[in-house]
Every structure is written in structure tokens, then in C-alpha cells.
Amino acid sequence: MYPTLFAPLNVGSITLKNRMFSSGHDTVMAENGRVGDQLIAYQRARAAGGVGHIVLQVSGVHQTAEYTDSELMATSDDVIPGYRKIAQAIHEYDCHVFAQLFHGGREVMTTPDGLLGVAWAPSAVPNERFHVMPRELPITLIEEIVHGFGLTAARMATAGIDGVEIVASHGYLPSQFINARANIREDIYGGSFENRMRFTREIIEAVREATPDGFVVGLRISLGERDQDGLTPAESMTACQHLAPLVDYLSVTAGSSATYAGSVHIVPPMNYPPGYLADLSSQLRTTVDVPVFLTGRINTPAEAERILSNGKADAVAMTRALICDPLLPQKARTGKTDEIRLCIGCNQACIGHFHMGVPISCIQYPESGRELEFSDLSVAKNPKRILVIGGGPAGLKAAAVSAARGHDVELWESAPRVGGQALLAQLLPGRAEFGAIVTNLLGEATRAGVRISINKTADVNSVAGHNADLVVIATGALPYAPLIETLAGEVNSPVVNSWEVLNGAELPAGEILVADWRGDWIGLGVATLIAQRGHSVTLAVQGWAAGHALQQYVRNEMLADAIRHKVSVRTDLRIRGIAGNTVLLGHTLTGAVIEIPGMSAIVLATGHTSNDSLFDELVGRGANVHLIGDALAPRTAEEAVLDGLRVAAEF
Numbered sequence: 001m002y003p004t005l006f007a008p009l010n011v012g013s014i015t016l017k018n019r020m021f022s023s024g025h026d027t028v029m030a031e032n033g034r035v036g037d038q039l040i041a042y043q044r045a046r047a048a049g050g051v052g053h054i055v056l057q058v059s060g061v062h063q064t065a066e067y068t069d070s071e072l073m074a075t076s077d078d079v080i081p082g083y084r085k086i087a088q089a090i091h092e093y094d095c096h097v098f099a100q101l102f103h104g105g106r107e108v109m110t111t112p113d114g115l116l117g118v119a120w121a122p123s124a125v126p127n128e129r130f131h132v133m134p135r136e137l138p139i140t141l142i143e144e145i146v147h148g149f150g151l152t153a154a155r156m157a158t159a160g161i162d163g164v165e166i167v168a169s170h171g172y173l174p175s176q177f178i179n180a181r182a183n184i185r186e187d188i189y190g191g192s193f194e195n196r197m198r199f200t201r202e203i204i205e206a207v208r209e210a211t212p213d214g215f216v217v218g219l220r221i222s223l224g225e226r227d228q229d230g231l232t233p234a235e236s237m238t239a240c241q242h243l244a245p246l247v248d249y250l251s252v253t254a255g256s257s258a259t260y261a262g263s264v265h266i267v268p269p270m271n272y273p274p275g276y277l278a279d280l281s282s283q284l285r286t287t288v289d290v291p292v293f294l295t296g297r298i299n300t301p302a303e304a305e306r307i308l309s310n311g312k313a314d315a316v317a318m319t320r321a322l323i324c325d326p327l328l329p330q331k332a333r334t335g336k337t338d339e340i341r342l343c344i345g346c347n348q349a350c351i352g353h354f355h356m357g358v359p360i361s362c363i364q365y366p367e368s369g370r371e372l373e374f375s376d377l378s379v380a381k382n383p384k385r386i387l388v389i390g391g392g393p394a395g396l397k398a399a400a401v402s403a404a405r406g407h408d409v410e411l412w413e414s415a416p417r418v419g420g421q422a423l424l425a426q427l428l429p430g431r432a433e434f435g436a437i438v439t440n441l442l443g444e445a446t447r448a449g450v451r452i453s454i455n456k457t458a459d460v461n462s463v464a465g466h467n468a469d470l471v472v473i474a475t476g477a478l479p480y481a482p483l484i485e486t487l488a489g490e491v492n493s494p495v496v497n498s499w500e501v502l503n504g505a506e507l508p509a510g511e512i513l514v515a516d517w518r519g520d521w522i523g524l525g526v527a528t529l530i531a532q533r534g535h536s537v538t539l540a541v542q543g544w545a546a547g548h549a550l551q552q553y554v555r556n557e558m559l560a561d562a563i564r565h566k567v568s569v570r571t572d573l574r575i576r577g578i579a580g581n582t583v584l585l586g587h588t589l590t591g592a593v594i595e596i597p598g599m600s601a602i603v604l605a606t607g608h609t610s611n612d613s614l615f616d617e618l619v620g621r622g623a624n625v626h627l628i629g630d631a632l633a634p635r636t637a638e639e640a641v642l643d644g645l646r647v648a649a650e651f
């Protein structure tokens with residue numbers, strides 16, 4: 001079905017078995033800066049799924065190249081055995097492996113001791129996102145770093161890695177040298193185009209010199225860093241054309257770590273269409289003689305095939321697609337495309353975890369990144385009769401995995417459709433793709449043999465009548481309404497909750513106040529939705545910023561959307577009361593009462609409360625019952641799905 005995707009590709013001296021790959025992504029699985037068992041298990045799972053090649057996450061080439069406290073560092077020979085082990089694990093599946101050689105320059109996010117580090121860059125020009133003012137690199141240190149790239153490449157070759165990729169993308173050190181706005185030096189590394197290219201050229205030369213003939217050398221670069229001071233697409237194209245004769249491939253992406261707007265493109269959320277950079281890679285491809293690899297929200301084999309067969313790229317990264325479903329290549333190759341668990345670009349557990357400093361995973365497939373914990377999800381020794389109550393993400397996952405393990409599973413859902421809160425979440429502006437989590441989980445449950453009944457409300461008697469060996473309660477949550485004081489005798493503006501708004505409740509004309517407690521998708525999204533319907537909206541958030549709990553790139557997109565719709569944001573406020581059409585808010589820091597008059601309605605985005613009464617009743621009757629998801633504690637779809645997996649792995 002996908003002839004171009006599964007056609008081999010020659011890159012330098014090697015032949016890749018197909019044209020999809022996992023691009024370098026920091027898994028936060030390094031153990032003291034080294035390759036460890038979890039990282040090997042994670043990459044082994046992707047190789048086993050049939051991907052053509054894997055680019056390992058960034059490896060620091062010099063002690064000044066540490067940009068987070070969880071980075072792989074490859075600055076001494078004693079790292080070689082770890083890389084050798086991972087190369088062997090990946091090679092077992094006829095999959096090639098490259099390593100990324102990295103120096104972030106002024107992009108320093110975190111340091112091991114939590115203090116501000118000393119960052120080095122071509123010039124003392126600051127970074128917007130991490131608020132770093134770097135020192136200008138002296139020539140001796142530039143030479144040492146260039147040498148570090150060569151030494152690191154040699155270590156990779158010794159370890160049996162097939163090639164290296166120099167990270168000149170995303171505003172990291174080589175890009176800082178190329179960019180005349182970040183590099184204002186007046187010596188041989190600054191000024192003219194030739195001088196600004198010198199650093200990257202010297203790196204490639206050092207890597208070539210330090211590695212055997214046939215060792216693949218590629219370069220990753222952003223075709224446009226998408227911010228005011230970043231490289232423009234035209235500048236990047238020129239740089240690529242200059243460097244192409246020196247490398248075996250170019251891997252193109254977009255964005256820059258340096259700024260809020262540019263960083264969104266490092267891992268573009270669902271707001272960006274699949275393959276949105278394909279026209280740029282296509283342009284580049286006509287001007288260079290090496291294979292061009294493309295990245296950016298390519299999440300289906302059909303999209304990949306379209307890009308490749310239209311000559312827009314020679315290979316495509318499907319990075320989150322493979323985090324979400326490592327078996328994607330195998331399924332595509334064997335005609336099981338419908339069984340692929342599609343990545344929805346939510347950014348929650350992959351790059352979201354990276355920014356939290358915890359190992360990456362996937363909200364839909366929490367087995368990802370937990371390969372060691374769930375390595376033994378074998379067929380159950382004593383198959384049981386299991387009843388799952390509730391068809392939200394938690395219940396669906398519990399049912400799907402239990403049935404896949406050989407249990408006899410029935411799921412009851414009280415609503416006309418399964419999906420729970422995910423059905424509402426997909427109605428928020430720009431979040432439609434979130435609904436695919438339901439399609440994916442429902443497909444998994446159905447294929448595993450779960451019998452699903454909708455419009456079926458459970459109570460103690462119906463559950464007892466089912467005679468299940470065990471019952472899983474995944475009945476979700478309901479909107480939580482905090483105590484709101486009202487003044488006696490006043491006709492107060494109506495108070496509705498976000499669920500009602502998403503379900504289409506009419507709001508009175510005029511100005512609306514949205515009170516947001518959790519700082520997640522709901523408050524920001526509902527505020528934008530109401531503004532889209534023609535209201536003036538004030539979003540009063542209880543945290544320090546709108547969307548403070550969101551993954552940064554998702555927040556940037558959602559907040560920008562809210563601002564474009566003229567939503568006015570007030571921070572550090574909790575809802576206290578209403579007097580007529582005046583909303584009373586308490587400042588969370590000073591305790592001052594703030595009055596906002598003239599509100600025609602108040603919309604609450606104040607979280608949820610567990611819907612767990614059935615659990616209590618069943619426990620009272622001595623049933624073997626397990627409580628998961630929001631019914632256990634209202635959190636997000638990620639925790640719900642993980643709860644479902646954990647309970648299904650237990651018996």
C-alpha cells in the first residue's frame with residue numbers, strides 16, 4: 001500500500017530499509033548522563049516495530065554543552081559501552097542508528113544543581129525563553145568544542161553507531177554562529193556569510209577526519225526558525241546549499257529554542273496540519289544533491305507516502321507517531337493501517353514530560369517509556385470475568401488491555417457514546433484532534449474482544465447480577481462548583497459550568513467572566529470559545545498565568561488564540577461571590593477583594609469531583625472492586641489511561 005515509504009534509501013555508504021525514521025528526541029532516560037537499560041528498551045521497541053532508522057537523542061560533545069540536567073553526555077570514552085549496547089539492540093532488527101552531536105550554546109534550560117549556569121555562544125546576545133545571557137566564546141574554546149565534535153563522533157563510530165547527525169537546528173550553537181542576529185562577532189567566525197559558516201564547516205571536517213570512511217554524517221537544520229531574530233527559510237536554504245556537498249544527508253525541521261513563538265515548532269502541537277513543512281523541504285530538495293529528511297506532524301503512513309511519492313522529501317520522521325505506536329511500520333506494511341494508534345499532537349506526555357524533567361511517554365500508550373515496567377504483559381494465567389463500568393479513557397484502556405490478556409471483559413457506559421470527558425475536550429477551539437483518543441481506544445477494546453453496552457447505567461443490583469470476578473469502576477467525574485457567596489435580595493447573573501457551555505448552553509448577551517482554577521485547557525479554551533461566539537470575555541485565573549499547567553507549546557498556541565479573540569486575562573484571582581452582575585474575586589496573594597461589575601454570566605472552569613458513589617456501595621457489599629481514573633481522583637486523560645493499564649496489568 002505504501003510503495004515509496006517502504007522503498008530502500010541509500011544514504012552515504014549505507015542503505016536504509018525504508019523511509020520512515022524516529023528523529024532525535026530527548027527521552028529523559030539517560031542514567032547519570034549515560035545510556036541505560038530503560039533507554040535501550042525504549043529504542044529496542046521502536047526498532048522491533050520496523051522503523052528504518054533511529055536517530056538517538058542529543059549527546060553533549062563538550063562539558064559546556066549541557067543544556068539540561070538529564071542530557072546524554074558523550075565527553076569521555078567510558079560512555080562507549082552504553083552506545084555499543086544500544087546500537088546492538090537496534091541492529092538486531094535490521095534498523096540503522098545515528099547519534100546526534102550537540103552543543104546548545106546559549107540554550108541552557110536546567111543545570112544539575114538547579115543554579116543558573118554559564119552559557120557560551122558566538123556573542124553575548126540573550127535568549128528570550130530561558131533568560132540566559134551567554135558569554136562570547138573565545139577562539140580557544142571554539143577550537144576545543146570543534147575538537148569535541150570530532151572526538152564524540154569517533155566514540156560513536158567505535159561503539160558501532162552507523163552515523164552522526166550534527167544538530168544545527170532549533171537555534172542551537174551551530175545555528176547561532178550562522179545567524180547574523182545571534183552572531184555579532186568581528187573575527188573569522190563572524191561578519192561575512194563565509195565566516196558565519198566556518199564553525200559548522202569545521203565541525204563537519206573534524207567529524208569526517210575522526211571517523212572511518214563510510215561513516216554517515218548528516219546535519220539537522222530548521223528551514224526557518226519562525227521568530228523575529230531566528231534564521232529565515234531563505235537563510236537556512238542558503239546554509240544548506242553551502243553545506244550539502246560536505247554531508248550525506250540534510251534533516252529539516254523548523255523553529256528555535258530561543259523564543260516562545262519559535263519553540264512551538266520544535267514539537268508542533270495539533271494546531272499545525274500534518275506535514276506542514278513539506279513545501280519547504282520540497283524546495284530544498286531541488287537544490288541539493290543529498291537526501292532530504294523531513295519532520296513535522298507526519299502521523300499516518302498515508303501522509304508519509306503522499307509526501308515521499310510527490311518528491312517532497314526522501315525520508316520522513318514520524319517521531320511522536322512512533323512514541324504513540326512503535327508498531328506503526330509493521331502495521332502499515334502488513335495492511336493493518338486501521339489498527340495504528342494515531343498520535344494526536346497533544347504534546348502532553350512526550351515533550352510535556354521532557355519539560356517536567358521526567359521520562360517521556362504517551363497519554364494514549366503509557367507503555368511507551370515504561371517498557372521495563374510493562375515488559376511482561378503476558379496472557380493472564382487465570383482468565384477472569386471482568387466488568388468495567390464507565391467508557392472514558394480509563395475504562396476503555398482497562399478493558400482493552402484486560403481483554404488482550406485473555407480475560408472475558410464487558411464494559412457498560414451510561415451515555416449514548418463512549419469517550420467520557422474526551423468527547424467534551426475535543427470541542428475546545430483547536431482541539432478537535434483530541435477526540436481521536438476515543439477512536440483509538442475504542443478500536444483497541446473492540447479488537448481485543450470487549451463487549452460494550454452503551455446507555456447502560458450500573459447500580460449495585462445490576463452489577464451483582466452480572467457475577468463478575470472483579471469490577472473496575474471508571475465512572476469519571478462531575479464538574480466541581482466552589483462555594484460562591486451571593487447577596488440576599490439581588491438578582492444575580494447566572495452561573496454555568498464549562499461542560500454546559502461546551503454542550504451548547506446559550507449565554508446571555510454581554511460580558512462573561514470565566515473563573516479558571518486548574519490553569520489547563522478548559523478555562524483558556526472555553527474563554528476563547530465564548531469570545532468566538534461574540535461575547536467580551538474576562539478570564540480570571542487562580543494561578544500566576546493563563547494556562548500555567550499546560551505543556552508550554554500548547555499553552556503558547558492556546559493563549560495566542562485567546563489573545564487574538566481579545567480575551568482579557570486577570571491572574572491570581574479566585575472566585576468568591578456575586579452581587580447582582582458584579583463578580584467578587586479574591587486576590588490569592590494579598591487577600592484583597594476585587595469587584596468586576598457588568599458581567600452577564602459567570603462560567604466556572606473550577607475542576608471536577610469524583611463520581612465514585614457506586615464504588616463505595618459495592619465495597620460495602622464486599623465486591624472485588626477497583627477504582628480508577630477520575631473516579632479515583634480527577635486528573636487528566638493521561639493519568640486515567642495509565643490507571644487503566646495498571647489495573648489491567650495486575651490480574
Ligand SMILES: Cc1cc2nc3c(=O)[nH]c(=O)nc-3n(C[C@H](O)[C@H](O)[C@H](O)COP(=O)(O)O)c2cc1C
Pocket residue numbers: 023024025026027057058100167169220253266267268295296297298317318319320321350351352354360
Ligand atoms: C520529547 C521530545 C524530545 C525532543 N528532543 C529532541 C532532540 O533531542 N533533538 C532534536 O533534534 N529534536 C528533538 N525533538 C524534536 C523531534 O526530533 C521532532 O522534530 C518533533 O517531535 C516533531 O516531529 P513529529 O511531529 O514527527 O513528532 C524532541 C521531540 C520530543 C517529542
Ligand code: SF4
Pocket residue numbers: 320321323324342343344345346347348349350351361362363364365
Ligand atoms: S502524548 Fe500526545 S503528542 Fe505525545 S506521542 Fe502521545 S499522542 Fe502524540
